[in-house]
Amino acid sequence: MQSTAHDFKDNVGTALADPNLQDSLAKLKVGFSERRRQAAERLPEFEALRDRARDIKNHALANLDFYLEEFERKVIALGGHVHWAPTADDARRIIGDLCKSVGARTVAKSKSMVAEEIALNEHLEALGIAPIETDLGEYIIQLRHEPPSHIIAPAVHLTKDQVADTFFEHHAPLGFTKRLTERNDLVAEARHVLRQKFLDADVGLTGANFLVAETGSSMLVTNEGNADLSNTLPKMHIVLASIEKVIPTLEDAAVLLRVLARSATGQESSAYTTLNTGPKREGDLDGPSAYHVVLLDNGRSSVLGTKMQDMLRCIRCGACMNHCPVYGAIGGHAYGWVYPGPIGAVLTPQLIGVEEAGDLPNASTFCGRCESVCPVRIPLPSLMRHWREREFERHLTPRAVRQGLALWSWLARRPRLYRWTTQIANRLLSTFGRAEGRYRSLPLAGGWTRFRDFPAPPAGGTFHAQWARHGGARVRP
């Protein structure tokens, strides 16, 4: 998809002013995050499982070439095919060719963030092949021509009424002439419409939550069962997965599944977890006759061995965005590309460039909640800080910020002057702001106060003064 990450500040303005979005986001705080907390509390082993999940992914990444080759060997042994795609272009071409080879007119698609990353739908449409999103959330946003706003709940930005309007508009030509108002009726209508599309589809395309090297299996986790209909009814099943999805064994999958469902939705287990290994066997009464796995790199291999490698542990649960105060205020679309929230702020500059997406790692309060809930313990704030440093090094930071930082660092290297200046500033700000406790505007700080208030410092002096008064230790240089 076309990125609008460079318009982040405008996107934020739009998001904050959208009442439907704000209603939907308010539900996030009592939904996913509360359910995750309860699920974690119900399982005494949860923290130990998180440590283990981190170690498994680190081990897989350190031996990624070995496990990918092992995975490939097993897929081929059971009659499947493996395709290697260094770039998004390669993956699109391979999938397009596979679809054309069976004369596909429609493709039943199960939700895949990697497919979003490579803009697969646009490519298929250009080839005259209709991709049909079958995850309910993805289906809703496909009808509305919108990108997903969350990695596991793509339509989380919409209210029930908006969904009702969308179905009324698009399903009326199919004979559904009543505007529905109840959630269960909306789900039933979508089920009915999509069921026929599953039966008619020539190709089923799914992503993969994990690839298991030991068995050559792709592993899919869903609640709706749409991925399973996609990999069972059509005559060809294509799995699109990025290379870091490979894990060694089924035992490792068991650990990751336990942290994935709980971190994502607070469920003990998702409704459907499926291992697919090759095409249908002799004597099988259903299943695809062809099974293909497309392994996408798209820049990931170059992240290995760098400070940023930790981002490749991500299992796409969405917990970081569910717990992020910034995501909670602006939703997913403002981030401007495929992956929103803290993990998006880390992945997006890597995948499409810090020039395009430099604002994203700056949109963080560094409160650390994302890291504290991440099931594979990705140090998201440190990784965001890394991008801020790259942005600064490459002179992409706005001039006012650079000059401000230069002034501050000049001052900070002169401790006596620094203390004297901050004492005066502190006293002034504290005195004049006492009544309101905040400033709506400040000279030289327009960039800040245009969007938010500046807090008046509480009485008691500067940090240095308070530190000394409370007997804080002094370190001699």
Add this chain to the structure above:
Amino acid sequence: MSETRNPARAQILDGIRRSLRRGDLTDTARLAVEQRLAAPPRGPAVARAQLPPAEKVALFCQWAEANNATVARVAAADVPDEVSAYLARNNLPAEAAMAPSPQLERYDWANQKMLSLRRGRGEARDQVSITGAFAGIAETGTLVMTSGPDHPVSLNLLPDTHIVVLREGDIMSGYEDVWAMLRARYGKNGMPRTVNTITGPSRTGDIEQAIELGAHGPRRMHIVVVRD
């Protein structure tokens, strides 16, 4: 497709090795990962499922019900009666698509005069399916289904109502015990096309995060747990 001269394949694998600042794994390192594959280490055990058999069955039933399935515990002789009774209780038609499985044929379906059964895969018009299960997982109330001539995957997915017959002896503590069963049954290199692990009926939270049952798969799941 696996030709080692495939340039795209070489590009990715060489790229990985270059980034990791090494060539192929050394012999020692390769041996270590091969051993890890041959004897997979288990993660931390989940204590709540490490139970004697009777309590394991009870835990399975408790979690299956918590995940919106219904459960009946019966003797082997009563399985067909329970299926008919369930359909009647829920005002469902007395006809079903049944997996052509030797395990299910052991029950006496012939004395269910009102129940009409079709053996085969699931079809779009089917309202009810009856299948066995390879195993149950007590930790989460999860069913494990393996595909094959005796268990078409479509039966797990297409009908509105899925009735599953599960033997108590096949209820395991966690995934790890089921993986051991899979390896024993299918061999280390012989996974069935599909292993479905299913926990309750199909559901979605995609409209305002409120859970609705019956998104694409069955709306109702009834588990008949058969006493050993």
